[in-house]
Amino acid sequence: MSTRLQSFRRSAVILALVLGIAFIWVGYAAATSPGSNSSDWPVYLHDNARSGVCPAAPDLPLAEHWAWTSPALPHPAWPDPHGVAVEGMGDVNLERPRLKFDDAFHIAVSDGAVYFGSTEDNKVCCLDLASGEVRWTFFTDGPVRLAPTVYEGRVYFGADDGYAYCLNASDGKLIWKFQAAPRDERLLGSGKMMSMWPVRTSVLVDDDVAYFGAGMFPGERVYLYAVDARDGAPIWKNATMNDLAAGQNGFTPQGYLLATKDYLFVPSGRALPARFDRKDGRFHYQRSFSWRSNGVVGGSYALLAGDASVLDDRCLNGLKETYIALGVPTQSTARAVAIMKASATAHIGETNTPALGGKRFRKMETVQGDCSALVAEAASYFDRVISALS
Secondary structure, three states, X not given: OOHHHXXXXXHHHHHHHHHHHHHHHHHHHHOOOOOOOOOOEOOOOOOOOOOOOOOOOOOOOOOOOOOOOOOOOOXXXXXXXXXXXXXXXXXXXXXXXXXXXXXXXXEEEEOOEEEEEEOOOOEEEEEEOOOOOEEEEEEOOOOOOOOOEEEOOEEEEEOOOOEEEEEEOXXXXXXXXXXXXXXXXXXXXXXXXXXXXXXXEOOEEEOOEEEEEEOOOHHHOOEEEEEEOOOOOEEEEEOOHHHHHHHOOOOOOEEOOEEOOOEEEEEEOOEEEEEEEOOOOOEEEEOOOOHHHHOOOOOOOOOXXXXXXXXXXXXXXXXXXXXXXXXXXXXXXXXXXXXXXXXXXXXXXXXXXXXXXXXXXXXXXXXXXXXXXXXXXXXXXXXXXXXXXX
């Protein structure tokens, strides 16, 4: 089997696993709320891998203490898909809502405070975690579309005005702001004034370095930055992505950044994420697949897998007990995962049938090869979820 085919099928099994255990993972994360017995939630989905899970047990039963209501609904950057198949290719190539990174005011929680940005009135708001009372607000010149990052007493975020910001977490005072846009040029987008190079990624902070992207039109050039999180001093800038494929590549930084020790992963709108070196910003790769043969893939949501602590320690550990406490039937859930396992392994091993695939049945139409090892690997992941529920 070719390396390219093996790489594609490995990507397919990772996607199948993400979809297969997503509802379990989300159920566990939803049961984990910030409180006296919970750890902080300082970034979107808890950490820079976007696992959506924290190690603390929830205080059950859950009860509402307060509610904050926005004066207006969120104002997303992109409309819903039109429901028309790409080039008339049928249900397989319908556009999906892959750019829904700002359809709600996503929060970060740290040290007794709740932080979120607003696309409705261009601000970041801090609420008291215990009472829900407003502690402070900070206005920008454009919508703030993603959750702030809270790191060592500071709040980091970007806005559609083309700037990245750092505020004091306690009082909302500006510490520094960085002009990510090369020029202060504005245009009208989705009913709001915005920079030609909006910051529509999160500001990811790790080891005193803040990372973010700016721009979304490859033909106008897009940028990726690393700056000193303490004072905003530049560390490196990657402005070379548009030199690839005459500016027609799929790199449009939009969504929540992810990071490992060595690499930065950048969601790219409707395309797949791209990987960069954290040390110098060097581009490594960005996968792409033909939508004509493989369907429309990509999107602004991503998570990092492959670390045992993510699946075992932080997702599966205590999963059964949590589901029982919430009244979720674990036996039925385990059966559902078993069905997903059968479908995923059949898909990888090219043994899918109309009976398994239903009305949307299709094969990958790839060169045949021995995928037995990959099928066994995928099956083992599902088996671990089933075991945790049994």
